[in-house]
Amino acid sequence: MECGFLTFILLSLFAVYSSHSGMKDWDDVVVAREGMSTTLTCIDTTVKGAVALNWMGKSVGADEWKLVLSASEGTRFSGAASKASMQLKDSNFQDTGVFSLVFSPKMEDSGLYLCTIKQQERKWKERIILLVILTVTVLPAPTIPQQSTLQLIARVNTDIADTNITWVSPDGISLKSEKMPKIGTVAKLPQVQPTDSGIYGCRVHYWVNSRNSSPFxxxxxxxxxxxxxxxxxxxxxxxxxxxxxxxxxxxLTCPSVNGDYVMLYWKPPDTKRETSMKFVHQYDRWRGSTMLTEQSKRLQLAGPPYNAEAGSFSFVLTPWIRDGGLYVCNVYFNDNIFSHWTMLSVMKVKTKRLSSKLVLSCQYSERSQVQSANWKLQSRLLDMSSTTLGTITTDVPLPITPDTAGNYTCTLKLKNGQTIWETQAVTLPPKSGRDVSPAPITTPSLPVSLCVLLLLVPLVAAAVGVLLWRQKHISDRGIEQSLSVHSGETENIYENPEDIRQAPPQGSVYMDLKPRGEDDVYKELERYEQCQSLSPTHISSSYSCHICSVPICSRRAL
Structure with missing residues (x-):
C-alpha cells in the first residue's frame, strides 16, 4: 500500500515538472536590429496614483535577475545592468500607465526582461519579455557589381524562440531562402542587374502562446x-x-561543390580556336530559372544522387555525332568559380547496301584525342579505307556467305588508353522455299445485307422445288388416269421410259391434254397427228402438261 502511494506521488511530481518545463518563460518576444532604437512594451492603464516600477534583466539560461531601472514618484535609479541609452518611454507613467522601456541594444543585451509594477508594496503586474537581436548582412558591400551574386543574410542570436525569417523582393515577392547553420537565413540573387536595385524586406515571425504574432x-x-x-x-x-x-x-559531370548556379559551355569537335566556345545550358537554383539553346534538347540535369535544387549539379547528354568536342561545366558559388572540363569523342556505325557489296562505315568526332580506329570481323582485322577524315569503311561482298557473316566491330582507341567499340551484325539471307512462308489468304468480308440474301436464296429455291414437284406429281396422276380410261388397261404403259426408247417405232399419236376441272382428270383432244416424221432421238418418254407449253410426242399401243 505504501509502495503504491509513493509511486503515485512520484508520477504526479513528474507530470507537474513536465508540464512546467514545457511552458515558456516569457509573455512576449521582441526582435530588434543591433544599434536601432527598440521598445520593450509594458502598459497597464488600470493602475493610477503612486506606483513603483522595476525593470530587471538576465541572459537566457541565467538564474539571477539584475536591476536595470527603478522608478517611483519623484525618484529614479539605474541599476548595474542599465545602459546609457535606456530610458522610460513616458516619464509621466503614473498618470498614463505606460511603463515601457526604450533603448538601442547591442548583441550582448539580448535576453529576458522583467517589468514589475507595485502599488502600496503590493505587486500589481508582472510581465516578462524576450529580446532577440537580429543581424542583417548584405554582400557584396557597399554596392553590388553587375553579374555578381547578391547575398541577403539574416540571423538571430538565439533560437529559443520559434522564429521564422523570410526575404521579400522590392516587388513584394517572397524570395527562395535557406537556413544555414552558423550563418543564418540566406537569400541569393545570382547575376544581378541594375533592375534588381531597390528595397528588400526581412520579415521575422515568432510564436507566442501558440499563436503567430505580427511579423517584425x-x-x-x-x-x-x-x-x-x-x-x-x-x-x-x-x-x-x-x-x-x-x-x-x-x-557530363560538374565540380562536386554545392553552388548557386551552373553554366555549361561547349567547343564543337575538331576545332582549335578557344573563341569558338558556345554557351549551352544554365540553371539558377535561387531564381528557379533555366536558359536553354538548341543543343539543350539533348541535355538534361541529372537526378539522384545529384539535386540541382540544392546546388548539386551534373548533366546527362544523349549526343549526336556532331555533339563531340570540349565541354566546360562552371559552378558558381558566391562569385567563386569551380570548373570541370570533359573532352568527348562520339562514334557511330552505319550500313549502306549497294548492288555488289555492303559498305560498313564507322564515323567518329574529336579526332585530336583518337589514337587509332579499325574494323574487325570477330578477332580478324579487316581491310579498311578512309575517304573522309573521321570515317573508316570496310566492304562486305554480296551475297553474304558463311565466311563473311558475323559480328563486325569498329574499335576506337584514345590517346589515354581508353577504348570504345560498336558492333554491327551481318547475317546470312534466309533460305528460299522452305524458309519462306506462304502469304496468308484473306477472305473479303461480305456486307450483312448480302449475307442475308445469300441465306434466303437456297430457302426460296427449296420451297419452289417442293411446289414444282407437287404440281408435277399431281399432273402425272391425272394423265395416268386419263390414258387408262381410253386404253382399258389397268397399268400405266408410260411408267418405264427406257422400254419405250428401246421399242421399234410402230406409230405415234400427238395429243393435247387439258384438265377437265379440279378433279385432275384430263381429256384427249380430237386432233391427232402422226409423229413418224420425228427421229427416235426426239421421241420423249415423258410428257408435260399444258402449263409448261411443251408439246409432247408419245408412243402408245393401239
Whole structure:
C-alpha cells in the first residue's frame, strides 16, 4: 500500500515538472536590429496614483535577475545592468500607465526582461519579455557589381524562440531562402542587374502562446552598380578525355561543390580556336530559372544522387555525332568559380547496301584525342579505307556467305588508353522455299445485307422445288388416269421410259391434254397427228402438261 502511494506521488511530481518545463518563460518576444532604437512594451492603464516600477534583466539560461531601472514618484535609479541609452518611454507613467522601456541594444543585451509594477508594496503586474537581436548582412558591400551574386543574410542570436525569417523582393515577392547553420537565413540573387536595385524586406515571425504574432519587418536598400564584376577566383579541375556511342546516355559531370548556379559551355569537335566556345545550358537554383539553346534538347540535369535544387549539379547528354568536342561545366558559388572540363569523342556505325557489296562505315568526332580506329570481323582485322577524315569503311561482298557473316566491330582507341567499340551484325539471307512462308489468304468480308440474301436464296429455291414437284406429281396422276380410261388397261404403259426408247417405232399419236376441272382428270383432244416424221432421238418418254407449253410426242399401243 505504501509502495503504491509513493509511486503515485512520484508520477504526479513528474507530470507537474513536465508540464512546467514545457511552458515558456516569457509573455512576449521582441526582435530588434543591433544599434536601432527598440521598445520593450509594458502598459497597464488600470493602475493610477503612486506606483513603483522595476525593470530587471538576465541572459537566457541565467538564474539571477539584475536591476536595470527603478522608478517611483519623484525618484529614479539605474541599476548595474542599465545602459546609457535606456530610458522610460513616458516619464509621466503614473498618470498614463505606460511603463515601457526604450533603448538601442547591442548583441550582448539580448535576453529576458522583467517589468514589475507595485502599488502600496503590493505587486500589481508582472510581465516578462524576450529580446532577440537580429543581424542583417548584405554582400557584396557597399554596392553590388553587375553579374555578381547578391547575398541577403539574416540571423538571430538565439533560437529559443520559434522564429521564422523570410526575404521579400522590392516587388513584394517572397524570395527562395535557406537556413544555414552558423550563418543564418540566406537569400541569393545570382547575376544581378541594375533592375534588381531597390528595397528588400526581412520579415521575422515568432510564436507566442501558440499563436503567430505580427511579423517584425526590417528594410534593406540594395544598389547595383554600373560596373561589371570580374571573376578571378577560378578553381580548375583535371580535364577528362573519354568517348561514347551516338544516341546513348552519357554523364557530363560538374565540380562536386554545392553552388548557386551552373553554366555549361561547349567547343564543337575538331576545332582549335578557344573563341569558338558556345554557351549551352544554365540553371539558377535561387531564381528557379533555366536558359536553354538548341543543343539543350539533348541535355538534361541529372537526378539522384545529384539535386540541382540544392546546388548539386551534373548533366546527362544523349549526343549526336556532331555533339563531340570540349565541354566546360562552371559552378558558381558566391562569385567563386569551380570548373570541370570533359573532352568527348562520339562514334557511330552505319550500313549502306549497294548492288555488289555492303559498305560498313564507322564515323567518329574529336579526332585530336583518337589514337587509332579499325574494323574487325570477330578477332580478324579487316581491310579498311578512309575517304573522309573521321570515317573508316570496310566492304562486305554480296551475297553474304558463311565466311563473311558475323559480328563486325569498329574499335576506337584514345590517346589515354581508353577504348570504345560498336558492333554491327551481318547475317546470312534466309533460305528460299522452305524458309519462306506462304502469304496468308484473306477472305473479303461480305456486307450483312448480302449475307442475308445469300441465306434466303437456297430457302426460296427449296420451297419452289417442293411446289414444282407437287404440281408435277399431281399432273402425272391425272394423265395416268386419263390414258387408262381410253386404253382399258389397268397399268400405266408410260411408267418405264427406257422400254419405250428401246421399242421399234410402230406409230405415234400427238395429243393435247387439258384438265377437265379440279378433279385432275384430263381429256384427249380430237386432233391427232402422226409423229413418224420425228427421229427416235426426239421421241420423249415423258410428257408435260399444258402449263409448261411443251408439246409432247408419245408412243402408245393401239
Amino acid at each position: 519587418t526590417f528594410d534593406v536598400n540594395v544598389n547595383v552598380a554600373n560596373e561589371v564584376a570580374s571573376f578571378t577566383n577560378i578553381t580548375n579541375g583535371p580535364m577528362i578525355s573519354t568517348a561514347t556511342q551516338a544516341q546513348t546516355s552519357f554523364p
